[in-house]
Amino acid sequence: MKGGSSKVLSLAALVLAALPFWGNDYHVTVAVNLCVTLILTLSLNLVVGYSGQFHLSHVTFFGTGAYVSAILATQFGISPWLCLMASIAVSGLLAALIGAPVTRLKGLYLAVATLTFSMFIEVLVNQGGTLTGGGYGIQQIPSLTLAGYALRGKYFYGVALLALAATLLLLRNLLRSKFGREIIAVRDHPDAAEASGINPPLIRLTVLVIAAGLAAVAGWVHTFYHLILNPELLSPEWTFIWFFMVLVGGIGDTFGVVLGTLLLTLVPEFFDFAAGQTIFGIGVLMVIVTLFAPRGLSGVIADLLRDRRAITHAQ
Amino acid sequence: MPSDSKPILELRSVTKTFGGISAVSDISLKVQEGQICGLIGPNGAGKSTLLGLIAGSVLPSGGQVIYRGQDITHLPMYRRARIGISRTFQLAHTFESMSVAENIMIGIDDHKRLNVVEALTGIHPSASSAAKLDAVMDLVGVRQLADLPASRLTFGQLRMVATGRAIAAKPNLLLLDEPAAGLSGKDMDAMTAAIRNVRSNGTTVVIVEHNMDVIMQLCEHIVVVHLGRKIGEGRPEDVRQSEQVLEAYLGT
Numbered sequence: 001m002k003g004g005s006s007k008v009l010s011l012a013a014l015v016l017a018a019l020p021f022w023g024n025d026y027h028v029t030v031a032v033n034l035c036v037t038l039i040l041t042l043s044l045n046l047v048v049g050y051s052g053q054f055h056l057s058h059v060t061f062f063g064t065g066a067y068v069s070a071i072l073a074t075q076f077g078i079s080p081w082l083c084l085m086a087s088i089a090v091s092g093l094l095a096a097l098i099g100a101p102v103t104r105l106k107g108l109y110l111a112v113a114t115l116t117f118s119m120f121i122e123v124l125v126n127q128g129g130t131l132t133g134g135g136y137g138i139q140q141i142p143s144l145t146l147a148g149y150a151l152r153g154k155y156f157y158g159v160a161l162l163a164l165a166a167t168l169l170l171l172r173n174l175l176r177s178k179f180g181r182e183i184i185a186v187r188d189h190p191d192a193a194e195a196s197g198i199n200p201p202l203i204r205l206t207v208l209v210i211a212a213g214l215a216a217v218a219g220w221v222h223t224f225y226h227l228i229l230n231p232e233l234l235s236p237e238w239t240f241i242w243f244f245m246v247l248v249g250g251i252g253d254t255f256g257v258v259l260g261t262l263l264l265t266l267v268p269e270f271f272d273f274a275a276g277q278t279i280f281g282i283g284v285l286m287v288i289v290t291l292f293a294p295r296g297l298s299g300v301i302a303d304l305l306r307d308r309r310a311i312t313h314a315q
Numbered sequence: 316m317p318s319d320s321k322p323i324l325e326l327r328s329v330t331k332t333f334g335g336i337s338a339v340s341d342i343s344l345k346v347q348e349g350q351i352c353g354l355i356g357p358n359g360a361g362k363s364t365l366l367g368l369i370a371g372s373v374l375p376s377g378g379q380v381i382y383r384g385q386d387i388t389h390l391p392m393y394r395r396a397r398i399g400i401s402r403t404f405q406l407a408h409t410f411e412s413m414s415v416a417e418n419i420m421i422g423i424d425d426h427k428r429l430n431v432v433e434a435l436t437g438i439h440p441s442a443s444s445a446a447k448l449d450a451v452m453d454l455v456g457v458r459q460l461a462d463l464p465a466s467r468l469t470f471g472q473l474r475m476v477a478t479g480r481a482i483a484a485k486p487n488l489l490l491l492d493e494p495a496a497g498l499s500g501k502d503m504d505a506m507t508a509a510i511r512n513v514r515s516n517g518t519t520v521v522i523v524e525h526n527m528d529v530i531m532q533l534c535e536h537i538v539v540v541h542l543g544r545k546i547g548e549g550r551p552e553d554v555r556q557s558e559q560v561l562e563a564y565l566g567t
């Protein structure tokens with residue numbers, strides 16, 4: 001499985017890296033959006049999958065990252081590169097503020113508390129007057145520049161790919177570290193983790209802050225690719241869509257999450273579904289996955305590979 | 316063990332009530348450094364609650380818990396673990412999505428520091444703990460299982476892994492909640508050998524256990540509890556002959 005999944009991932013990386021040489025603007029936009037969505041589902045999976053917390057405010061950290069970048073660049077003329085730092089910082093701080101009081105909540109209580117927070121922030125931004133642009137959002141965001149050149153369109157695509165690669169690398173390091181073990185320990189058995197000297201609320205909160213920082217990076221990429229912000233991007237419905245991608249792919253499994261995100265992003269795009277059709281399709285798929293493959297696509301693939309190996313063994 | 320030597324742990328009139336029902340009432344006891352101390356009593360006597368009060372998973376309704384001269388009555392469990400109090404649970408409570416080696420690593424790891432930058436960049440300056448890990452796995456006899464996920468172990472193996480995790484922290488005070496329950500003869504021998512080994516390295520051990528053979532073999536001092544009260548204590552041979560203890564156990 002490990003060898004197979006890394007081959008698939010390398011192939012996907014190759015296709016993605018070669019895209020600007022054969023793709024048109026539409027392809028590049030789809031690919032940038034895919035990078036953004038992958039950063040979001042991977043970071044959401046860190047919270048819901050690896051640390052087992054049902055936080056439903058991921059879109060808020062994404063939106064905060066996007067808005068902080070847009071506001072600072074447009075209204076204060078701050079360099080987009082500095083905006084990245086500011087976005088991560090503000091989003092992480094917001095996660096610490098909402099996360100701290102709810103670290104002891106579990107399951108549905110946590111889900112409802114964080115969903116409500118997410119809705120509150122959406123309303124706040126929509127009523128934000130000239131600062132957030134209210135219902136009109138923010139237009140005419142300046143481009144990212146590197147050594148005097150504006151990075152737009154397919155030139156910006158490299159930045160999006162780099163952000164995705166950095167996310168994958170950071171998550172891989174994290175999960176292999178002592179902190180990674182602590183995250184799993186707290187998820188599996190908080191009591192036993194605490195008996196070993198781990199402070200579970202601190203671990204949960206730190207995971208949330210890291211995930212919020214990554215979501216802010218996705219927001220920054222979104223802002224400086226599209227150069228226009230629509231307040232609709234703060235809609236809590238996005239959190240659910242990313243959550244479904246995680247569940248369809250296989251919660252708590254990086255390869256599965258990548259697969260689920262690719263499937264649910266590219267299939268609707270390929271068949272040119274309307275938004276309503278996509279939501280309907282995801283709903284039907286969720287029911288099927290829950291009933292027949294509770295471990296998601298990666299679970300199904302792992303089972304198939306195991307069966308094939310068993311058959312080869314028997315022969 | 317001279318009785319005037321310094322106790323590593325002392326409970327002073329500790330009481331725990333759960334909504335009007337007292338699980339532990341007014342228990343005082345001392346555990347001497349380097350001792351293996353047994354806590355026995357019939358089912359529902361309050362032994363596990365008492366162990367929880369020492370470990371910090373249960374906070375007392377009254378009284379004091381003193382560890383090495385320090386009042387730890389209100390210290391949370393993770394802070395007690397960091398000053399050398401390690402415990403196991405009645406159910407193994409292993410981390411099922413981790414391998415055996417990773418489970419033991421949780422015991423070895425120093426959880427006082429949380430260095431996020433180190434974790435994200437993958438740069439770990441600290442020396443490898445491979446030697447420590449192997450030593451602990453050998454001690455509890457699970458080295459050949461090192462890479463297996465805990466979810467695929469037998470009951471006895473899980474118990475050895477959980478005990479190994481507690482031992483790996485090199486505690487000053489090790490609390491074991493029914494370490495021998497459900498173990499086969501061979502596993503039982505390995506468990507008692509591991510407990511003796513830990514004690515010979517200077518760790519004080521408190522054991523809650525129903526298996527009297529194990530208790531009589533291992534312990535120098537035994538505390539008997541019944542209906543939340545201490546009804547006797549002393550050396551194994553004295554406790555075995557105490558009328559009050561026989562009465563509590565046999566109900567005569």
